[in-house]
Amino acid sequence: MTTTVIPPAVRPSAGPAHRDGNVLRWLGAYTASMIGDNVFYIALSWAAVRSGTPSQAGLVMAVSAVPRALLMLGGGVVADRFGPRRVVIGSDAVRCAAVLTVAALLFVAHPGLWLLALLAVVFGIVDAVFMPAVGALPARVTGRDQLARVQGMRGLAVRFANVVGAPLGGLGVALGGSATAFALAGLLIAVSVPLLISVRMRETPPDGGANTANTANTANTANIADTATAGVEAAGVEAVGPPGDPDGAPARGDASGPHARVPDAEDGAPAVPERPATAWRDLRDGLRYIRGHRVLAPLIVTIALGDLGFVGPLNVGLALLADRRGWGASGMGLVVAAFGAGAGAAALLLAWRGTLPRAGSAGAAALLGGSVAIGALAQVPGVGAAVGVALAIGLLAGLSGALCGALLQTQSDPAYLGRVTAVAGIVSLGLAPLSMPLTAAAIGWWGTGPVFAGSAVVCGLGGVVALAVRDLRRAELPR
Template sequence: MTATVIPSAPASAARPAHRDGNVLRWLGAYTSSMIGDNVYYIALSWAAVQSGTPTQAGLVMTVSAVPRALLMLGGGVVADRFGPRRVVIGSDVVRCAAVLAVAAVLFAAGPGLWLLTLVSIVFGTVDAVFMPAVGALPARVTSRDQLARVQGMRGLAIRFANVVGAPLGGLGVALGGAAAAFGLAGMLIAISVPLLISVRMRELPAHDVDDAHDVDGVDVADDGVGGAGAAEGHARVAADRVAGAHARVAADRAVEDERHVRVAVGEDGAGAVAGKAAGAPAWRDLRDGLRYIRRHRVLAPLIAAIALGDLGFVGPLNVGLTLLADRRGWGASGMGWVLAGFGTGAGVAALLLTMRGRLPHAGRLAAVTILGGSVAIGALAFVPNVAAAIGVALLVGLLAGLSGALCGALLQTQADPAYLGRVSAVAGIVSLGLAPLSMPLTAAAIGWWGTGPVFVTSAAVCGLGGVLALCVRDLRRAELPR
């Protein structure tokens, strides 16, 4: 499959992402795939409940998390080596084929737990490659100054898929059982493939060399006057780093020349070309990616802040909210309204970033919104009634949506595009591997101490992410490109 590569346009000449047909085709593919995912999970849960006990159904629903967590770092290497577009297309083809195969089997026979477990494992394995590639793809379909807007558009797509996917899945089950729902999910995922094939790819931008940053994103500017010795030391460090950066640019030009040759025969992704040309083993790419993140003065603390925020957020807003609604007598409808308030707030945040495209002082604003969201999470356990809970949840959604979108946009814009697959993989492991572990702990802790202390503790953990973002100078000063 040959990728269409177009040169990167200057930021001033680029169309806004929400008016760019190329970005909209990518967004349509992503939205269709996400709706298909939601329908698939409805079909899987229904079929699992019909085939076994509630405990068995729960195991079927969670078994996909194991290969996803174990293999995602390797998935980041695959995305960077072979190009995110190619990996996303291949992943959607495999997922579509697996879901349609299950639908065909269910039409001919009754559901079996072995079949449902198998497709769940396949989905989890493919997700380990799919998710890092999805995170790396925006940098290849739009210019760097539009990545924040694309992050907002992606957030809107996720909200839309969550709202539309569940009713579609329920309709499929109602009309034709789990087999019809699986078939619908497969068709929705299939729609994404031709759209992705039509998406044009941009060349990876060259590494910028300036006085303020070295090739690892390390700021060499000083906060203030540190004396003559300190100034001389900083001047020497800056000179060494600029010289090293010039050497890196020369090497990059050689790789770029080879990449142009590869593009002519359909190679997709500069990171893939560099790795294949050097014959480097995959484990070395993984090691280099982790080293790149560890040495980066923005990405390393940013991922740590994301981890703390998710650890403090996931438990209360999932299992914690269910237990809170049960203890307060709000019922399922009350909990649904609270979740609707949260979703509305998050949708408004995504829409704001989509329309504005850029918010100033992104690092500082992300830290403040994390802190504000953590206070709102703690307050949720002490509201007097459902109406107040809906208002607080709306605030949580708005602040968490803004902080999440800003952190995602900073990941996209601060990372070297050739490392974006591995950066997305590490961030994904934090959000999808570590954060869900807090849910059973939250449930157990609420059983022992009640909702108030647990929500406050979770809010404190979440707030530590904001404190970290404020304390690390390079992250606090991080800006989105104009």
């Protein structure tokens, strides 16, 4: 009897990401969630200031960072195990319920700082799984050739949320106090849930089609798969792979995923299943995967150095610089706006073009140029010149960040993308903010010029690493 095997239908390309309804639904959900986050932090800060001393309010605002930093690696494991869409939907549902509950309590009572601190801790815990899942989701909603464009669209959404969220939060506080602002934040986060439910997940090959730079690891995985298949076929059993998870989680037992079957080391022995996968084992596999990848490992180092050199000067350092130069709050606002405009222009460029040639080299060059501009910001005398320099910083740093983010997406095996995003997120959200108090103390000791110059050197080292590592320097985005 002859059996005809009909290959599965391949979904036709949906065209550019900015015209793909699936991507636009994801973008709408992401934007609503980010605006809700901005409104939430305005409401939290206002409620904390009204309920306690300034130091207590600062503690409430900072307490969410601790569980986020400590648990984010585990959050990456959760995102890869259960699929990023499920995790994002669940996270937004929990955040929405928590915020609306606090809003209801504030409408009827004044429970005090303990409730706000508890809410901040809950947000930090949920963020630890939410953020890696958010980073892993774009690779599931569009093709690899559109990931750079999606990264630009995501950057525009972040800028829009920053611009719109703070005024909305202030309006909510003005109309009905913190309770109204919390309710508004919860409703905005709630909007994202049905949109995310309507987003379709794409089928992706187990290796993501992106791991060409990691030839040694790919070859080893292929050898394992071939050996296992040969052992099964020798026993006269048809080798049938398990179906993939429709939500994007890697199929268990997949020979090229993080839970691969490994053949026995003895000559001629059939393949045997490895020990049951655990969260700790998944975490170690993810860290080993990053460490052995010839593009991702130096890319994460580049991102870390760029963030460490950038966050301090452009946050607390800028306020101190404006105060010492006599620019005033309005002058500082103009500088911050110029930076935001530059970063928005970089995101718009990537969203429009969809890709840039020599992405690794271009990202490194932009990071080096941005580091020079950071050092120059402390040397300009007037507000007008500072606005021009800040515009350049935003453009160059925004371009570098978008390209690094797109390379992170396209170079990662989808089965590991949650863990890869978690490691990069720990650096950006856990380590980089620690530089802010150090920057303030250093400016008090040595002044703005030397500290900005030192930060520029740290930031520039990221560009040097990217140029020095051949595989990262030659990395390209798919076209």
